[in-house]
Amino acid sequence: GAVVSQHPSWVICKSGTSVKIECRSLDFQATTMFWYRQFPKQSLMLMATSNEGSKATYEQGVEKDKFLINHASLTLSTLTVTSAHPEDSSFYICSASTGTAAYEQYFGPGTRLTVT
Amino acid sequence: DQQVKQNSPSLSVQEGRISILNCDYTNSMFDYFLWYKKYPAEGPTFLISISSIKDKNEDGRFTVFLNKSAKHLSLHIVPSQPGDSAVYFCAASAMSSARQLTFGSGTQLTVLP
Numbered sequence: 001g002a003v004v005s006q007h008p009s010w011v012i013c014k015s016g017t018s019v020k021i022e023c024r025s026l027d028f029q030a031t032t033m034f035w036y037r038q039f040p041k042q043s044l045m046l047m048a049t050s051n052e053g054s055k056a057t058y059e060q061g062v063e064k065d066k067f068l069i070n071h072a073s074l075t076l077s078t079l080t081v082t083s084a085h086p087e088d089s090s091f092y093i094c095s096a097s098t099g100t101a102a103y104e105q106y107f108g109p110g111t112r113l114t115v116t
Numbered sequence: 117d118q119q120v121k122q123n124s125p126s127l128s129v130q131e132g133r134i135s136i137l138n139c140d141y142t143n144s145m146f147d148y149f150l151w152y153k154k155y156p157a158e159g160p161t162f163l164i165s166i167s168s169i170k171d172k173n174e175d176g177r178f179t180v181f182l183n184k185s186a187k188h189l190s191l192h193i194v195p196s197q198p199g200d201s202a203v204y205f206c207a208a209s210a211m212s213s214a215r216q217l218t219f220g221s222g223t224q225l226t227v228l229p
Contacts (some may be wrong), residue, residue: 004159041125043118043219044160051203058166093159102148102209102217107159 003027004096006108013084013115021079021096021111029074030096033066036106038091050077084115119143120208122220129141130228135193137223139206142187146208151180151191163204164191196227204217 003026013019023033033051036044048069050056056069066088068080077096081088093110121140122136139149148170166173166180166189172220173180179192193200207218 006159009157034215034217036219041221043120044217046216046218049216091192095159097215100215102207103150103165103216105162105215105217107152109157109159109162114194 001107002098004094004106004108006111008111009023010107010112013113015085015115016083018080019082019084021113022093022095023079023096025075025096025106025110028096028098030077030098031074032073032075032097032098034045034095035069035077036077036093036095038110041073043082044093047079058087079107081113084113085114086115087115088116117140118221119146120206120220122206122223124223125186125221126161126224126226128226128228129196132195132196134215135191135196135200135225135227137191137193137225139189139205139220140186140187141189142210143208143210143218144187145210147211148209149180149182149189149211151178152205152207152208152219153170153200153223154205160205193225196225198227200228201225201227 007022033050035047048056050060050071052071073078095105095107098104150165151163154160182189203222207217207220
């Protein structure tokens with residue numbers, strides 16, 4: 001149980017285009033989903049907290065207009081990287097929460113974004 | 117400013133021996149700590165956690181120790197097995213935001229057969 005999927009697992013796009021990444025909780029409903037970014041050999045950095053039916057809460061330094069988050073249902077959250085640039089190339093991981101405890105967070109397999 | 121630090125990027129251990137992974141934190145508001153294991157191309161999976169009211173938590177081969185005064189925690193794996201080879205992330209949360217996790221940079225553990 002508590003499986004989280006991400007799609008696509010790997011995407012290459014040209015500079016200036018937009019890319020949408022989906023995060024789905026497959027066997028549970030998640031009122032809260034989180035989006036992380038990971039650079040090589042570095043930690044997962046929380047980008048934003050997404051609550052179903054409301055606007056996402058972004059961490060300091062994360063551009064809201066660049067990283068659009070939509071949590072349309074209890075099983076789906078999307079991250080759209082708008083007008084992507086090479087510096088946006090990274091590994092993006094989502095997680096979905098089944099409860100209020102910190103350990104009740106289940107992670108997706110991640111999406112590797114490469115912007116050329 | 118890294119609030120959670122894993123200073124060893126890699127660790128190699130012989131099968132059957134003990135693996136000790138270390139983690140330090142700076143934010144005194146952190147009161148719940150977690151260890152995650154991550155294989156390539158997969159998301160992190162929860163391994164074990166500890167609350168700040170405890171100094172030790174054990175689950176099978178995995179034990180986490182917390183030293184609050186030193187702001188240090190460690191994960192012990194004994195005996196280590198080749199299947200334990202993965203990247204291990206330490207994470208912390210504070211009561212004020214129980215589900216928001218701050219991660220360390222990870223330690224690649226390699227268990228040699």
